[in-house]
Amino acid sequence: AGCSQCPGTPLSPLSSPPTVTSEQIEHLHRRFKQLSRDQLTIRKENFDSIPDLEFNPIRGKIVHAFFDKRNLQPESDGLADEINFEDFLTIMSYFRPIEMNMDEEQLDRFRKEKLKFLFHMYDSDHDGKITLQEYRNVVEELLSGNPHLEKESARSIADGAMMEAASICVGQMGPDQVYEGITFEDFLKMWQGIDIETKMHVRFLNMETIAHCY
Amino acid sequence: SQGIIERDETPMEKEIARLHRVDFEFSDIFYFCRKGCEAIVEDEVTQRFSSEELVSWNLLTRTNVNFHYISLRLTIVWVIGVIVRYCFLLPLRFTLAAIGITSMIVGTTMVGQLPNSSVKNYLSEVVHLTCSRILVRALSGTIHYHNKENKPQKGGICVANHTSPIDAIILTNDGCYAMVGQVHGGLMGVIQRATVKACPHVWFERSEIKDRHLVTKRLREHVADKSKLPILIFPEGTCINNTSVMMFKKGSFEIGGTIYPVAIKYDPQFGDAFWNSSKYNIVSYLLRIMTSWAIVCNVWYMPPMVRKEDEDAVQFANRVKSAIARQGGLTELPWDGGLKRAKVKDTFKEEQQKNYSKMLVRNGSIG
Numbered sequence: 041a042g043c044s045q046c047p048g049t050p051l052s053p054l055s056s057p058p059t060v061t062s063e064q065i066e067h068l069h070r071r072f073k074q075l076s077r078d079q080l081t082i083r084k085e086n087f088d089s090i091p092d093l094e095f096n097p098i099r100g101k102i103v104h105a106f107f108d109k110r111n112l113q114p115e116s117d118g119l120a121d122e123i124n125f126e127d128f129l130t131i132m133s134y135f136r137p138i139e140m141n142m143d144e145e146q147l148d149r150f151r152k153e154k155l156k157f158l159f160h161m162y163d164s165d166h167d168g169k170i171t172l173q174e175y176r177n178v179v180e181e182l183l184s185g186n187p188h189l190e191k192e193s194a195r196s197i198a199d200g201a202m203m204e205a206a207s208i209c210v211g212q213m214g215p216d217q218v219y220e221g222i223t224f225e226d227f228l229k230m231w232q233g234i235d236i237e238t239k240m241h242v243r244f245l246n247m248e249t250i251a252h253c254y
Numbered sequence: 255s256q257g258i259i260e261r262d263e264t265p266m267e268k269e270i271a272r273l274h275r276v277d278f279e280f281s282d283i284f285y286f287c288r289k290g291c292e293a294i295v296e297d298e299v300t301q302r303f304s305s306e307e308l309v310s311w312n313l314l315t316r317t318n319v320n321f322h323y324i325s326l327r328l329t330i331v332w333v334i335g336v337i338v339r340y341c342f343l344l345p346l347r348f349t350l351a352a353i354g355i356t357s358m359i360v361g362t363t364m365v366g367q368l369p370n371s372s373v374k375n376y377l378s379e380v381v382h383l384t385c386s387r388i389l390v391r392a393l394s395g396t397i398h399y400h401n402k403e404n405k406p407q408k409g410g411i412c413v414a415n416h417t418s419p420i421d422a423i424i425l426t427n428d429g430c431y432a433m434v435g436q437v438h439g440g441l442m443g444v445i446q447r448a449t450v451k452a453c454p455h456v457w458f459e460r461s462e463i464k465d466r467h468l469v470t471k472r473l474r475e476h477v478a479d480k481s482k483l484p485i486l487i488f489p490e491g492t493c494i495n496n497t498s499v500m501m502f503k504k505g506s507f508e509i510g511g512t513i514y515p516v517a518i519k520y521d522p523q524f525g526d527a528f529w530n531s532s533k534y535n536i537v538s539y540l541l542r543i544m545t546s547w548a549i550v551c552n553v554w555y556m557p558p559m560v561r562k563e564d565e566d567a568v569q570f571a572n573r574v575k576s577a578i579a580r581q582g583g584l585t586e587l588p589w590d591g592g593l594k595r596a597k598v599k600d601t602f603k604e605e606q607q608k609n610y611s612k613m614l615v616r617n618g619s620i621g
Binding site: 068071075087090091092093095096097098099102132135158161162178182236241242 | 283284286287288289290291292293294295296297589
């Protein structure tokens with residue numbers, strides 16, 4: 041038993057030793073086969089079959105993140121048309137919970153990778169900066185269902201947040217200065233001191249004797 | 255049934271409030287991101303349309319996903335099992351089923367010739383019960399009926415959760431019902447035409463089922479006659495894998511009358527009764543059933559329920575659904591069984607967006 045496609049490949053850009061058990065990989069593999077309808081790769085359309093995902097207002101961005109090459113391999117860019125199981129696991133590894141035995145340096149790298157994943161979600165044109173327009177897009181997507189909220193209000197939220205970001209990153213700006221966009225370094229600065237590692241993870245249950253559906 | 259990932263059930267408001275430093279932030283996206291990932295790893299609905307996995311193997315290859323060689327002794331036991339099931343049990347069961355179906359058709363046709371009278375009704379019940387019992391033997395069915403004092407009475411409507419086409423036979427083994435369903439062709443059609451002569455089953459033409467008012471009208475007429483047998487309806491509308499109960503369609507609950515809920519739970523250890531209609535057609539399904547070890551199930555008759563004054567059909571349907579789920583030990587889902595084949599409506603996504611934006615407005619972040 042076990043995953044025949046990836047025997048012992050290192051799991052992810054998070055280059056700490058893989059501590060996902062083979063049982064968990066088996067389950068993910070079964071899930072992958074279910075989503076891909078027994079094909080070797082998944083395409084965007086395959087995510088349409090998940091009803092629970094429809095609840096999510098940023099569903100589009102999440103699915104997009106799976107095919108974003110920046111998340112799949114370091115230093116690459118563009119969009120993939122389809123992903124195989126190894127890529128699927130790579131994206132899943134961004135949601136790994138913290139392990140007890142991690143040291144400072146590993147924790148720091150861990151955190152950076154997770155934040156990078158989020159950064160890529162905001163930066164939709166892949167230019168390395170989150171511009172005001174990109175930020176507005178995200179806010180609009182999160183809020184578009186409410187008929188009472190006009191576009192203007194959504195905009196003013198986005199503008200307010202960008203101003204706050206600017207003040208953290210650049211400090212006081214002169215009257216002629218234009219804030220071009222949030223770079224990844226600025227993004228990291230914004231998150232200093234805030235504990236995100238425990239917010240952005242998916243924890244697997246101990247699966248020894250549970251009967252479940254495959 | 256339990257999932258494979260740990261889910262944080264904190265409501266959205268609390269979770270996002272925890273993340274906030276000021277009103278709206280980049281942080282909100284965390285919550286939705288994580289929820290999205292959880293949904294991708296495992297979702298409540300899709301897993302209901304495939305068979306339940308067993309903790310320990312029951313010597314049927316079909317219930318073992320990771321089939322691989324363990325030991326010679328086990329393989330020999332398994333081979334013996336295959337021989338017993340295919341060469342001994344299958345022909346026996348097939349013969350019994352043939353006898354059962356033939357008796358049903360012949361018996362009901364003969365009874366149907368009689369003029370309407372209490373003798374005819376009595377004979378019709380005898381024929382239906384006997385043939386049902388033969389068919390249950392043909393599947394090696396072992397059924398435990400609980401709370402027989404709550405058995406559905408005449409003039410009532412019996413509702414049950416749906417797992418397979420044999421649910422109907424399981425119930426008619428113990429009592430007589432008027433069935434409701436679509437007219438089919440082939441052997442099924444022959445059986446339908448024969449049985450309706452003896453007993454007032456309600457078979458609809460394809461075109462009629464689309465007209466909901468016509469359906470409701472015919473059912474209402476049937477229920478109003480207190481001397482008629484109770485109607486048997488499966489409100490989910492499709493086969494679910496017997497680990498959960500999905501949305502009950504409100505049509506059956508608009509008719510009025512007394513509802514007699516029944517919960518059916520199969521024991522998967524002896525054979526999987528679930529019909530995955532997207533994977534198997536009816537013939538291969540029946541073949542699998544007849545080559546399983548047995549069909550073991552529990553049937554609970556529950557106390558009758560009526561619609562309350564201030565309840566509408568949907569709320570009533572949900573109340574009955576909860577009662578059945580609780581009794582049978584199944585989980586309850588608000589989703590429609592039709593999702594087996596169709597996509598989710600956009601209105602669900604809009605719900606979530608509305609909730610989130612309401613939260614922001616309340617926090618005063620919008621001037």
